[in-house]
Amino acid sequence: MSAPVQETFDCRVAFADELIALARLDERIVAVCNDSVGSSNLVGFATEFPDRLINVGIAEQDMVGVGAGLALSGYIPFVCGASPFLTGRALEQIKADVAYSQSPVVLCGMSPGMAYGELGPTHHSIEDLSWLRAIAGLGIVVPADPSETRAAVRWAAAAATPVFLRVGRFKVPAVTGDLPFTFGTASTLRDGTDVTVVATGTMVSRALQAAEEAAGQGVSIRVLNMSTIAPLDEEAIRAAVRETRGIVTAEEATTTGGLGAAVASVVVSSPAPVRMRMLGVHREFAPTGNTEFLLEHFGLTAADIRAAAVELAHG
Amino acid sequence: MLVADPRTAAAWRLLRQEIAEAAPERRRELLRQRANQSRAADLHMIGRAGLGHVGGDMSVLDILTTLFFGVLRVDPEHPEWADRDRFVLSKGHTAGALYSTLAAAGFFPQEELATFAAPLSALNGHPNRVKVPGVETNTGPLGHGLPVSVGMAVAGRLAGSERHVFVVLGDGELQEGSNWEAAMTAGHRRLANLTAIVDRNRLQQGARTEETSALDPLDDKFRAFGWDVHVVDGHDHLELLNVFTAPRGERPTCVIANTIKGRGVSFMEDRVEWHHKVPSSEQISLATVELAR
Ligand SMILES: Cc1ncc(C[n+]2csc(CCOP(=O)(O)OP(=O)(O)O)c2C)c(N)n1
Ligand SMILES: [Mg+2]
Numbered sequence: 001m002s003a004p005v006q007e008t009f010d011c012r013v014a015f016a017d018e019l020i021a022l023a024r025l026d027e028r029i030v031a032v033c034n035d036s037v038g039s040s041n042l043v044g045f046a047t048e049f050p051d052r053l054i055n056v057g058i059a060e061q062d063m064v065g066v067g068a069g070l071a072l073s074g075y076i077p078f079v080c081g082a083s084p085f086l087t088g089r090a091l092e093q094i095k096a097d098v099a100y101s102q103s104p105v106v107l108c109g110m111s112p113g114m115a116y117g118e119l120g121p122t123h124h125s126i127e128d129l130s131w132l133r134a135i136a137g138l139g140i141v142v143p144a145d146p147s148e149t150r151a152a153v154r155w156a157a158a159a160a161t162p163v164f165l166r167v168g169r170f171k172v173p174a175v176t177g178d179l180p181f182t183f184g185t186a187s188t189l190r191d192g193t194d195v196t197v198v199a200t201g202t203m204v205s206r207a208l209q210a211a212e213e214a215a216g217q218g219v220s221i222r223v224l225n226m227s228t229i230a231p232l233d234e235e236a237i238r239a240a241v242r243e244t245r246g247i248v249t250a251e252e253a254t255t256t257g258g259l260g261a262a263v264a265s266v267v268v269s270s271p272a273p274v275r276m277r278m279l280g281v282h283r284e285f286a287p288t289g290n291t292e293f294l295l296e297h298f299g300l301t302a303a304d305i306r307a308a309a310v311e312l313a314h315g
Numbered sequence: 316m317l318v319a320d321p322r323t324a325a326a327w328r329l330l331r332q333e334i335a336e337a338a339p340e341r342r343r344e345l346l347r348q349r350a351n352q353s354r355a356a357d358l359h360m361i362g363r364a365g366l367g368h369v370g371g372d373m374s375v376l377d378i379l380t381t382l383f384f385g386v387l388r389v390d391p392e393h394p395e396w397a398d399r400d401r402f403v404l405s406k407g408h409t410a411g412a413l414y415s416t417l418a419a420a421g422f423f424p425q426e427e428l429a430t431f432a433a434p435l436s437a438l439n440g441h442p443n444r445v446k447v448p449g450v451e452t453n454t455g456p457l458g459h460g461l462p463v464s465v466g467m468a469v470a471g472r473l474a475g476s477e478r479h480v481f482v483v484l485g486d487g488e489l490q491e492g493s494n495w496e497a498a499m500t501a502g503h504r505r506l507a508n509l510t511a512i513v514d515r516n517r518l519q520q521g522a523r524t525e526e527t528s529a530l531d532p533l534d535d536k537f538r539a540f541g542w543d544v545h546v547v548d549g550h551d552h553l554e555l556l557n558v559f560t561a562p563r564g565e566r567p568t569c570v571i572a573n574t575i576k577g578r579g580v581s582f583m584e585d586r587v588e589w590h591h592k593v594p595s596s597e598q599i600s601l602a603t604v605e606l607a608r
Binding site: 035036037038039055056057058059060061062084085088089116117118119120122123287288289290293 | 364366407432433434435436437438439440441443453454455456457458487488490491492519520521522524527528
């Protein structure tokens with residue numbers, strides 16, 4: 001008998017549904033985009049609230065600045081663009097106009113990681129977590145599935161704080177079940193005693209699969225869904241250091257400054273640090289290929305996560 | 316890095332000569348046929364890969380063909396020749412149009428087109444100079460080609476070279492502020508060795524430019540920034556040839572090429588959804604018939 005095919009979801013759909021639902025209840029909610037009505041999945045929003053969608057054209061710096069102006073005038077702007085351009089092009093606007101000015105903009109980085117596959121490194125957003133983590137006062141949220149995406153959108157609309165939401169396009173299965181989303185808190189999706197896998201976004205379902213397979217090899221893996229990258233849930237990491245023998249981080253992003261680096265800085269300052277393996281892209285531009293191919297190329301499959309965890313467990 | 320295909324390069328040289336020596340109407344016809352062959356090759360590439368930016372490819376191919384088969388001083392077998400003219404495709408999403416043109420000129424073997432976007436191919440969804448000869452700088456994020464071209468034009472002047480820099484910009488792309496910073500630099504420095512060509516198809520990804528963030532009057536904008544401006548039919552090869560080869564004054568040149576997105580394929584023309592929709596094999600067959608006319 002073959003394994004049942006798991007249903008998978010593009011989180012942009014949940015994102016848009018929730019945004020529309022909230023916009024019906026709160027007139028302050030507006031969307032700002034960069035010729036990305038389709039790719040940010042804002043067609044429904046545009047149809048229902050034509051006046052509340054501000055499409056500035058292909059102009060990301062303008063887009064973020066306009067978002068800040070709206071936020072400083074009492075609106076709740078969801079500023080949506082393909083993540084590489086939103087973060088890379090408008091980085092100084094994010095720093096000065098949003099974070100430093102403490103203007104409560106919800107920056108929505110659509111289709112992050114290597115979701116744009118064959119379109120190549122210019123369209124990959126693997127540096128975003130690293131860049132944004134360096135900016136003071138900016139929350140960074142990476143939902144792992146549709147239900148967490150919805151919860152994060154609801155939280156962000158009410159939070160009145162600068163935040164970056166990484167909204168996935170690469171299809172993922174539902175993994176968070178009924179667990180609530182709490183900003184700044186990791187959730188334990190599976191408990192374990194040998195090794196902890198700290199995963200974010202698209203890597204969470206793969207970490208769960210790795211844990212399932214490792215159990216068959218007699219290795220017990222704890223899986224943390226680290227859906228808030230900043231501020232990091234340091235207590236969850238310290239607990240993992242105390243209670244398990246090693247930590248694997250997995251992110252569809254560069255390990256230079258992303259989740260792995262964030263976790264490592266907590267681990268090394270623990271009284272008794274444990275060994276780590278950081279899975280991600282190691283300061284390299286991707287070759288040509290689709291997303292699935294690239295995830296394999298960079299060692300980001302469930303099998304890679306399992307192998308890293310098993311090695312730490314035995315080592 | 317891909318390498319040149321000497322046989323195709325030799326054929327390119329012959330065709331260039333024939334075009335240069337032909338009477339005007341014949342010249343137009345030769346360029347038209349050549350551009351339509353590249354259109355067909357591009358459609359097949361996109362069909363095989365299951366991705367691409369077909370609308371903008373079709374709109375820019377008459378410009379690219381005119382440049383590579385009638386204007387640019389380049390040598391496909393010596394792509395690094397220091398005094399070559401520089402060509403930058405700033406609207407890098409139309410890489411398919413550039414690849415099919417470069418292959419037709421022999422910069423690399425035409426069989427390579429079949430690998431477009433496949434794992435480990437040199438032909439990425441956006442052009443990469445490290446892998447593809449004839450590509451001068453990596454593009455993909457809009458609003459990068461003009462500043463880099465300004466740098467190349469400044470370098471050409473510093474080096475005392477006759478080389479000219481040509482850059483093709485999307486019209487929607489002009490909404491990026493970086494273009495206007497570069498336009499100001501070029502105007503201020505009177506970079507007469509720089510020609511910016513705007514593929515003015517009036518469509519961007521999601522809608523018409525004038526409904527998104529209007530660009531008109533575009534000619535006046537460039538003039539105000541210190542450029543000489545010419546407005547031409549971007550599908551008329553003779554008009555393009557004339558404007559590209561006309562003697563330059565003391566300012567950078569902007570050619571606003573009025574084009575039709577999806578040009579040459581009736582069911583794609585001027586339709587926003589063909590920005591990056593992928594044609595079915597039946598649609599490719601239909602298009603190929605239209606283009607063979
Ligand atoms: C900085 C940046 N923002 C957004 C995009 C996404 N994008 C790719 S093509 C395109 C529309 C381009 O329109 P235009 O310049 O008019 O090109 P054409 O009509 O010739 O295809 C957009 C928004 C991008 N590539 N780069
Ligand atoms: Mg256009």
